[in-house]
Amino acid sequence: xxxxxxxxxxxxxxxxxxxxxxxxxxxxxxxxxxxxxxxxxxxxxxxxxxxxxxxxxxxxxxxxxxxxxxxxxxxxxxxxxxxxxxxxxxxxxxxxxxxxxxxxxxxxxxxxxxxxxxxxxxxxxxxxxxxxxxxxxxxxxxxxxxxxxxxxxxxxxxxxxxxxxxxxxxxx
Amino acid sequence: xxxxxxxxxxxxxxxxxxxxxxxxxxxxxxxxxxxxxxxxxxxxxxxxxxxxxxxxxxxxxxxxxxxxxxxxxxxxxxxxxxxxxxxxxxxxxxxxxxxxxxxxxxxxxxxxxxxxxxxxxxxxxxxxxxxxxxxxxxxxxxxxxxxxxxxxxxxxxxxxxxxxxxxxxxxxxxxxxxxxxxxxxxxxxxxxxxxxxxxxxxxxxxxxxxxxxxxxxxxxxxxxxxxxxxxxxxxxxxxxxxxxxxxxxxxxxxxxxxxxxxxxxxxxxxxxxxxxxxxxxxxxxxxxxxxxxxxxxxxxxxxxxxxxxxxxxxxxxxxxxxxxxxxxxxxxxxxxxxxxxxxxxxxxxxxxxxxxxxxxxxxxxxxxxxxxxxxxxxxxxxxxxxxxxxxxxxxxxxxxxxxxxxxxxxxxxxxxxxxxxxxxxxxxxxxxxxxxxxxxxxxxxxxxxxxxxxx
Numbered sequence: 001x002x003x004x005x006x007x008x009x010x011x012x013x014x015x016x017x018x019x020x021x022x023x024x025x026x027x028x029x030x031x032x033x034x035x036x037x038x039x040x041x042x043x044x045x046x047x048x049x050x051x052x053x054x055x056x057x058x059x060x061x062x063x064x065x066x067x068x069x070x071x072x073x074x075x076x077x078x079x080x081x082x083x084x085x086x087x088x089x090x091x092x093x094x095x096x097x098x099x100x101x102x103x104x105x106x107x108x109x110x111x112x113x114x115x116x117x118x119x120x121x122x123x124x125x126x127x128x129x130x131x132x133x134x135x136x137x138x139x140x141x142x143x144x145x146x147x148x149x150x151x152x153x154x155x156x157x158x159x160x161x162x163x164x165x166x167x168x169x170x171x172x
Numbered sequence: 173x174x175x176x177x178x179x180x181x182x183x184x185x186x187x188x189x190x191x192x193x194x195x196x197x198x199x200x201x202x203x204x205x206x207x208x209x210x211x212x213x214x215x216x217x218x219x220x221x222x223x224x225x226x227x228x229x230x231x232x233x234x235x236x237x238x239x240x241x242x243x244x245x246x247x248x249x250x251x252x253x254x255x256x257x258x259x260x261x262x263x264x265x266x267x268x269x270x271x272x273x274x275x276x277x278x279x280x281x282x283x284x285x286x287x288x289x290x291x292x293x294x295x296x297x298x299x300x301x302x303x304x305x306x307x308x309x310x311x312x313x314x315x316x317x318x319x320x321x322x323x324x325x326x327x328x329x330x331x332x333x334x335x336x337x338x339x340x341x342x343x344x345x346x347x348x349x350x351x352x353x354x355x356x357x358x359x360x361x362x363x364x365x366x367x368x369x370x371x372x373x374x375x376x377x378x379x380x381x382x383x384x385x386x387x388x389x390x391x392x393x394x395x396x397x398x399x400x401x402x403x404x405x406x407x408x409x410x411x412x413x414x415x416x417x418x419x420x421x422x423x424x425x426x427x428x429x430x431x432x433x434x435x436x437x438x439x440x441x442x443x444x445x446x447x448x449x450x451x452x453x454x455x456x457x458x459x460x461x462x463x464x465x466x467x468x469x470x471x472x473x474x475x476x477x478x479x480x481x482x483x484x485x486x487x488x489x490x491x492x493x494x495x496x497x498x499x500x501x502x503x504x505x506x507x508x509x510x511x512x513x514x515x516x517x518x519x520x521x522x523x524x525x526x527x528x529x530x531x532x533x534x535x536x537x538x539x540x541x542x543x544x545x546x547x548x549x550x551x552x553x554x555x556x557x558x559x560x561x562x563x564x565x566x567x568x569x570x571x572x573x574x575x576x577x578x579x580x581x582x583x584x585x586x587x588x589x590x591x592x593x594x595x596x597x598x599x600x601x602x603x604x605x606x607x608x609x610x611x612x613x614x615x616x617x618x619x620x621x622x623x624x625x626x627x
Contacts, residue, residue, distance in 0.1 A: 035618055060404075096341075103404045118390045138363055
């Protein structure tokens with residue numbers, strides 16, 4: 001089984017430097033944990049692209065189409081009533097409700113897709129047991145790496161890169 | 173209220189004081205007040221606002237029991253304070269999401285200091301606004317008839333009715349705002365979970381933080397979601413207040429049936445909402461000692477936005493008067509004359525003073541950077557915007573096509589109640605909010621401080 005190590009860094013530059021070093025030596029960087037979003041970090045970690053936006057488009061457009069169809073069916077087919085001489089299919093004003101509910105449905109679909117793609121809600125994670133990991137949401141920068149190549153000492157390499165501490169993480 | 177603002181920051185840090193421009197500094201400044209003692213001021217404020225909250229719910233109970241005749245409305249002026257309140261509150265409610273989303277999309281980094289509580293303001297204001305049409309219904313027990321559902325009467329909602337549009341607009345907007353607010357709150361809830369010294373806090377914040385770890389994957393997905401929601405939120409906000417404008421514009425009354433109403437209502441909403449954000453920012457800054465995070469530059473830029481909105485409002489009013497005259501319709505011209513010289517003329521002139529004249533002080537940088545002056549202007553704008561909404565209702569209904577129906581609205585005790593009590597209820601909710609949730613977005617501030625240091 002490959003060894004998984006969690007290295008703690010003081011700032012984002014040290015984290016980036018550590019990431020380059022680890023990858024250069026042929027090990028794989030699995031994930032980084034930072035107190036604020038660092039631009040481009042997900043791309044450096046070669047993570048797959050998210051499907052959040054397409055899901056939002058489908059959810060929003062689908063709900064809007066359903067709302068429009070419901071209005072058309074109720075106003076034209078099921079309960080036709082002439083009000084103020086307006087046509088039964090007053091589609092211009094029927095666009096208002098689909099827009100409103102469509103935007104909300106897109107947002108809801110996006111939130112669900114976001115949760116799904118990140119594995120949230122997550123009741124527990126093995127990383128929470130690592131001492132000091134609570135600072136990942138405050139002021140410390142963590143890098144999770146897997147040793148692919150046993151010829152180099154990954155732990156020493158991380159220390160040289162400026163890691164304040166290195167902890168071995170076992171899968172739960 | 174602190175009268176003297178802190179001295180100017182060094183030029184390298186535009187939006188945050190240098191002493192706090194570190195991850196720890198930001199986190200401590202925002203999170204720690206929530207865990208420390210509540211303080212006497214907070215308790216006094218809560219005790220002062222609690223009676224208003226109780227008063228509001230007693231009044232709603234009395235209204236449900238007695239009917240809407242307890243207000244000063246009559247058979248001519250069928251709309252009154254409840255409708256004006258509705259438009260005013262939803263205007264304030266629009267600003268939070270609009271400010272947050274629009275500033276996010278335009279990459280205005282200073283939004284980090286104000287977006288969180290501006291969005292909370294949105295939630296509370298929209299919830300209060302949503303009550304108003306329901307209590308105005310007359311038969312509030314049938315409010316659910318607005319929703320399409322299979323029923324034994326085989327009836328459907330009237331989709332051509334502005335009331336039905338309102339229902340969907342408010343419901344969609346409220347739920348959207350909750351999601352938009354909560355999504356950007358998750359990382360900060362995780363910070364609270366990891367920082368709280370209490371077991372109960374760990375459990376509660378931990379449950380709402382959903383196991384957030386701050387991984388690169390989570391951050392990039394969150395940002396994708398958040399910016400996409402912001403891009404959807406801006407048109408949604410504009411459509412919501414446009415639909416409120418359509419409540420009036422889709423009618424056939426003089427002074428209401430105007431195509432300018434939707435955009436003019438949207439600008440009005442942003443105007444009153446920004447004024448409310450200024451007031452809340454001043455209160456939070458003082459209450460939590462966040463002078464380093466909500467700097468005088470923030471008040472300066474908000475003052476500029478208010479000035480711009482004031483000019484657009486005046487332009488909208490002038491367009492209304494011009495079109496009333498230019499359209500040549502007798503009743504439209506009469507209505508404009510009635511606005512300036514009729515029964516409600518003193519209120520109308522007060523409106524113009526509050527919304528158009530007084531905010532011109534903001535041309536002077538000294539006025540934008542002086543908290544007392546800015547607060548006074550913000551209060552004036554909020555008063556002026558409420559007067560605008562009530563006068564839109566009163567002037568048209570009091571002076572319609574049929575002279576024999578011309579009547580005047582007279583305030584009753586319950587009109588005052590529904591004007592004042594929701595303000596206290598709003599303050600009550602907001603006080604609870606600032607004690608539980610970090611009122612400034614910490615991760616946005618960390619990002620901002622890193623960028624400012626790198627610059």
